[in-house]
Amino acid sequence: MPHTLYITPGSGNSFKPALVLRQTGRACTFIALDVLAGQTRQADFLGINPRGQVPYLVCDDGRSVGESNAIAWLLAEGSSLMPSDPVARAQAVQWMIFEQTALEPFISLARFYTLVMPALRAAHEADLPRWLEAGERGLALLDRHLAGRAFITDHGYSVADIAVYGYTHLAGEGGFNLAAYPAVQAWLQRVAAAPGYADIHTLLAGRPA
Ligand SMILES: N[C@@H](CCC(=O)N[C@@H](CS)C(=O)NCC(=O)O)C(=O)O
Structure with a gap:
């Protein structure tokens, strides 16, 4: 089974x-x-x-x-997809925790009330600037990390890229301006070009x- x-x-x-x-x-x-x-x-x-x-x-x-x-x-x-080197494995965990604490909570909420349930957006109008600001901070950090490197860890394309990609590639649907993050944009394209x-x-x- x-x-x-x-x-x-x-x-x-x-x-x-x-x-x-x-x-x-x-x-x-x-x-x-x-x-x-x-x-x-x-x-x-x-x-x-x-x-x-x-x-x-x-x-x-x-x-x-x-x-x-x-x-x-x-x-x-x-x-x-799983890094074999211990440091790369730990870095994968690091960025997967970063995704859950500095990206996902803000991007998913902004996207939910913008794209999925816009009828409820008015009730969260006061929260949205805070979510956008916090999410932009996370995206800026990610952009700095990805500048000059192909993937999240030195292992190459890994489970950490998939985890961070999950909501980052949907950020535009939440009102984030991904064009402001050129390294993130280039990385998004690399992930979308991965085999399979x-x-x-x-x-x-x-x-x-
Ligand atoms: N930190 C969790 C978040 C999971 C989460 O928020 N799931 C949402 C869908 S994206 C859900 O199940 N919501 C339904 C609910 O809370 O009742 C994860 O990464 O899996």
Whole structure:
């Protein structure tokens, strides 16, 4: 029995493990939940993941893993996406934590209330400048890191690139000006050119619900 990955369409977090699966050629059963319809908060899914969030992986042996970057890490094990050098591995973890603390919380919220639920945007009008400012700070740091280097770590294209790419490539949909970050833009193009790449809509849409 393959692993089962719970995802939701359009989510940068769900995209990360889906892209790892695609690029490693690993088999997995996908189950799509409709977050807006509250499916992640229904008793049957809470019985699987008490935190009520996707992505969520149930392994073939019954154990399970939450958090997109932890799932991506597990699925990348044993593949070329996983740095082998200890320092590069630690740097991959560093940038995956950076993604979750300095990019994702701000880009995902700004995008959610701009693109996904614009009807609720007015209620967050006071928060948006703060999210944009914090997200821009993260993007500026990422831009400085990527200036003069091809990928996040010296390993080359890795799971860390996939994790950081997850929401960074969607930042324009949240009102961020990616044109201000030339090193980030060039890196986004390199990630999208990696063998086996497929975009978020191809990987997450049309999955059985
Ligand atoms: N830090 C988590 C965030 C996961 C997350 O926010 N998931 C959203 C979709 S992108 C979700 O499941 N929301 C539904 C809910 O909270 O009820 C990760 O990286 O996986």
